Amino acid sequence: MNAQPKSLVIASRESALAMWQARHIQAQLQTLYPDCQINILGMTTQGDQILDKTLSKIGGKGLFVKELEAALADGRADLAVHSIKDVPMVLPEGFALVAIGERANPFDAFVSNHYENLAALPKGAVVGTSSLRREAQLRARFPHLTVKPLRGNLQTRLAKLDNGDYDAIILAAAGLERLELHDRIRGVLSPVDSLPAAGQGALGIEIAAHRVDLVETLLPLNHAKTAACVTAERALARALGGSCQVPLAAYCTADEAGLLTLQGLVAHPDGSVLLKAEAQAPAVYADALGRAVAKKLADDGAMEIIDVVLQAA
Numbered sequence: 001m002n003a004q005p006k007s008l009v010i011a012s013r014e015s016a017l018a019m020w021q022a023r024h025i026q027a028q029l030q031t032l033y034p035d036c037q038i039n040i041l042g043m044t045t046q047g048d049q050i051l052d053k054t055l056s057k058i059g060g061k062g063l064f065v066k067e068l069e070a071a072l073a074d075g076r077a078d079l080a081v082h083s084i085k086d087v088p089m090v091l092p093e094g095f096a097l098v099a100i101g102e103r104a105n106p107f108d109a110f111v112s113n114h115y116e117n118l119a120a121l122p123k124g125a126v127v128g129t130s131s132l133r134r135e136a137q138l139r140a141r142f143p144h145l146t147v148k149p150l151r152g153n154l155q156t157r158l159a160k161l162d163n164g165d166y167d168a169i170i171l172a173a174a175g176l177e178r179l180e181l182h183d184r185i186r187g188v189l190s191p192v193d194s195l196p197a198a199g200q201g202a203l204g205i206e207i208a209a210h211r212v213d214l215v216e217t218l219l220p221l222n223h224a225k226t227a228a229c230v231t232a233e234r235a236l237a238r239a240l241g242g243s244c245q246v247p248l249a250a251y252c253t254a255d256e257a258g259l260l261t262l263q264g265l266v267a268h269p270d271g272s273v274l275l276k277a278e279a280q281a282p283a284v285y286a287d288a289l290g291r292a293v294a295k296k297l298a299d300d301g302a303m304e305i306i307d308v309v310l311q312a313a
């Protein structure tokens with residue numbers, strides 16, 4: 001039996017989605033530790049403040065987690081809750097992921113007020129996304145569409161669609177479902193049309209690495225099957241130097257026996273080249289599986305594409 005912690009502070013970004021996720025973890029911890037005082041420390045990050053440029057141009061994922069890590073380091077907070085998708089593949093020295101929560105919907109969603117699906121969009125229709133991964137797959141499959149950058153939190157993005165700035169937008173289904181915006185989803189994109197980002201739809205719990213006292217407390221939040229899949233996906237992304245500056249997708253599933261199937265994709269943002277690779281391994285080899293699929297992609301020329309993309313950024 002875990003020692004009942006007396007109090008816990010959860011650091012979270014202040015966006016509606018981040019606060020939902022923090023409250024979700026807060027509720028799970030409260031059930032585990034009924035007498036514990038659990039508070040949420042809301043924080044604004046650089047990633048939230050800089051809204052005028054595409055994320056890939058301003059330094060990527062780290063911008064959403066730095067302030068939260070500072071709070072972990074100086075003891076203002078005990079744990080931070082993140083969309084694991086937004087957590088860099090290599091954590092800064094002194095921080096660790098202790099748990100990965102059960103994955104919700106891992107796929108991308110098609111959102112539009114006038115069209116049923118991507119195939120229904122006419123030539124020149126404007127589709128909003130700021131993810132190079134979504135953009136590349138969209139351009140490869142639907143070259144007649146116009147892709148325009150789309151930034152801001154979920155509500156802002158939906159408002160821009162409703163204003164008529166876009167004919168359709170692509171968002172993570174998990175985010176919409178968490179904010180009870182499920183009815184905005186016209187359709188979920190299959191992994192064939194839009195392979196998701198590493199970790200999409202799962203939550204990661206981060207602590208300062210010296211807080212070994214928290215490991216046992218937080219371990220019950222870990223969902224073994226999700227953790228194995230996300231470990232494979234993140235190993236793939238890490239091996240290819242993954243960041244959101246690169247159009248990179250990684251999606252892993254597990255069967256009942258614990259056999260993992262990992263699919264990876266690296267693409268040129270203009271959709272002209274789309275490399276795919278896939279492999280299987282038992283869950284205990286999740287990390288090696290990620291590196292193996294990365295190796296297949298590298299053998300097919302992934303590093304050359306990534307270098308071109310990074311030079312253009």
Ligand SMILES: NCc1[nH]cc(CCC(=O)O)c1CC(=O)O
Nearest residue numbers: 083085171172174175200201202
């Ligand atoms: N990059 C922003 C971000 N980070 C996590 C989610 C949604 C939830 C998730 O994927 O876990 C989103 C929104 C989106 O990509 O549309």
